[in-house]
Amino acid sequence: MAVTATTTPGGAVVRRIRRFNSEGLARVKNSWVPILQGSLAAGVSWYVAMQWFGHHNVFFAPMAAIIIIGLSGGDRLRRAIDLNVGVTLGVGLGDLLVTTFGGGIWQMGVIVAIAMVTAIYCDKSQLVFTQAGIGVVLIATIFPPGTSGGVDRMLDSFIGGTTAIVILALVPDSPLKGGRKEIAAILGIASNVLAEVTVALDKGDAARIRAALATARGTQANINNLIAHAKAGREAAAISPLHWKNRRRVKSLMRILNPVDNAMRNTRVLARRAQVIAEDHDEVSAEQIAIMGELAEVMARLSQLYGTNDSIQESDEIPRLTRKLRQLGARAGGDVADGRVLSAVMVLGQSRSLIVDLLQICGLSRNSSKAVLAPTSTHPEQPPELHS
Known part of the structure; x- marks a missing residue:
């Protein structure tokens, strides 16, 4: 009996590659609006923070924008507020706590715990809790106090979240x-x-x-x-x-x-x-x-x-x-x-x-x-x- 190409091991690999390619293209086709929203929100928020407010080492603005765009399931207005509250808490506490305690193994655990306790006390949102911890970690590791103003970083997160909401309104996906x-x-x-x-x-x-x-x-x-x-x-x-x-x-x-x-x-x-x-x-x-x-x-x-x-x-x-x-x-x-x-x-x-x-x-x-x-x-x- 003749063996066709589709029954050989090589044929199975080709079929998997084709299926992977077709599924990948389908995902891209179905996601082009969020991709456009994310790219616009990141670029616009970076421009606003750099050109309108004169900030340097802008990171939190495009980061916050992409996080908001990436949120699914609706209620992004509420979660944009939660994100800004969480990042603001994390960045503000990070500047204060890292300056007070310094850097190190035990210091990292202490400042993250303080940030999370504060976040839970202020709001029940899981997003506030998570972003407060992330904000503290970023300040303690990548952006230690002195590299840029804490107020600037807080404002950048607000710029990113606000820009994302504007982009969602101006470049919306189909609601149906x-x-x-x-x-x-x-x-x-x-x-x-x-x-x-x-x-x-x-x-x-x-x-x-x-x-x-x-x-x-x-x-x-x-x-x-x-x-x-x-x-x-x-x-x-x-x-x-x-x-x-x-x-x-x-x-x-x-x-x-x-x-x-x-x-x-x-x-x-x-x-x-x-x-x-x-x-x-x-x-x-x-x-x-x-x-x-x-x-x-x-x-x-x-x-x-x-x-x-x-x-x-x-x-x-x-x-x-x-x-x-x-x-x-x-x-x-x-x-x-x-x-x-x-x-x-x-x-x-x-x-x-x-x-x-x-x-x-x-x-x-x-x-x-x-x-x-x-x-x-x-x-x-x-x-x-x-x-x-």
Whole structure:
């Protein structure tokens, strides 16, 4: 049998190099805005400190600017203040303490401890705590007292932090792109997991359900990224005039964070109960299988809509998906699992919860979403819709 180049050790190395190159280029493409922000903030802050204030050996201005630009997850205004407070404490205490105690092994430990105790006393922020310690270390090692004025160093850190905030406002990243991308990823994973569970449950394939459940359990990083991107988007829409027009859409994005998270969590719980059913060689009804399959399709379509960011297509599709979910809610009554084992009833309950989650993602309130469900109580908290 002939051996192709792709099956040789050399071919495997080439594939790894190509994958490394493509992934690296993708990361650069997705990060060009932070790269531009960082380079501009460092250059502008250095220029301001040198030319406007006449400082020499400028270090803290571009350092503070890059740290602020590198912060993720939103709340950079608050953390810029924390950074400036921390660096100011560290630099000021460093000048004072190194002058008082001098340099040395024990002196380093003492002055860092004093700086950190002072930082904790002044503010609960972890960033203040860390930057105070770093500021003291820098003063004790790289910039000892006498090399430049302590006041100059404090002012430089303020210049860097302020410049970074201005750059973030003037050269903002999209407040929607990252969050929508993570929503698409989470819903796509949930859709695939639910589709796998649906097929496996119909065939009684417990091993296939276990594999799907393992995939579902690995999504916490996506949830964390979604929250971070959403906070950053909210901040970008708040501080950048270029994105004030997107405030309504950012608000809508923030509103569906919990429903997206809940949809993933409910998919995991459903998969666990489905695994018990398959392992016990029990069954669910054909209608339950059908409802789960259609829910997987709705999630897949929502994932595609959030991934493409096509507002026209979205405005056409969301009403259709909402109608579909209303129909599923009307079908998902207690009789669907009547006479089945407890786990089957629990799977039905999770399917109903998914319908509510997805309706909220489509824009309905929680109460309106709950009203879609066929009642399973004679006195439900939320009166049901009248289904024809």
